[in-house]
Amino acid sequence: GIQVEQSPPDLILQEGANSTLRCNFSDSVNNLQWFHQNPWGQLINLFYIPSGTKQNGRLSATTVATERYSLLYISSSQTTDSGVYFCAVERGFQKLVFGTGTRLLVSP
Amino acid sequence: SQTIHQWPATLVQPVGSPLSLECTVEGTSNPNLYWYRQAAGRGLQLLFYSVGIGQISSEVPQNLSASRPQDRQFILSSKKLLLSDSGFYLCAWSVQTSSGNTIYFGEGSWLTVV
Numbered sequence: 001g002i003q004v005e006q007s008p009p010d011l012i013l014q015e016g017a018n019s020t021l022r023c024n025f026s027d028s029v030n031n032l033q034w035f036h037q038n039p040w041g042q043l044i045n046l047f048y049i050p051s052g053t054k055q056n057g058r059l060s061a062t063t064v065a066t067e068r069y070s071l072l073y074i075s076s077s078q079t080t081d082s083g084v085y086f087c088a089v090e091r092g093f094q095k096l097v098f099g100t101g102t103r104l105l106v107s108p
Numbered sequence: 109s110q111t112i113h114q115w116p117a118t119l120v121q122p123v124g125s126p127l128s129l130e131c132t133v134e135g136t137s138n139p140n141l142y143w144y145r146q147a148a149g150r151g152l153q154l155l156f157y158s159v160g161i162g163q164i165s166s167e168v169p170q171n172l173s174a175s176r177p178q179d180r181q182f183i184l185s186s187k188k189l190l191l192s193d194s195g196f197y198l199c200a201w202s203v204q205t206s207s208g209n210t211i212y213f214g215e216g217s218w219l220t221v222v
Contacts, residue, residue: 031209035213041196041216041218042213043198043213043216045211045212084150088211090209095142096211098144098151098153101150103150
């Protein structure tokens, strides 16, 4: 089956710093989504981004489908950005395969 | 607007006892429904998905089963829990729109089997 790898696995930032999270996938996909899981377990949709670039406030994402990777940029990080970030790719009929996750800790 | 709820939020059950987690979606019709499990804070694994009432597909062989008795209701069950069933269970729904197929998750249920 398709493999979805994320890097780095863990990231510690000082508040205000910028960061880039990467998602690599091993096969062609129908779509790609980025999620943030907060410390209480809630998974929140950040982007639906099968290709191209999107921005939402301090977050932006770019997917290069032909090269099978996606990047999530976090600028001016805040403590509330802490949590785990997942990318997930669609395989088959509306079934998401999740990546390994990047655990982010933003310290004040 | 659409909402999704699942319950109970936390559950501590002895080995060998039954399980029932329930999920309901409001504000949409004929959604695709999913059950995921997350162990150790990473790696969501798809357990079941459903495209309609009574239609259940299982992704991995396991000690669990799922049912969809109504359009917007999805239930995860077990007759006899194992220690390895402990984890964080997430229900989710999706509908294909012009923006694509975006998936939305419930609040999750923490299951501890003792």
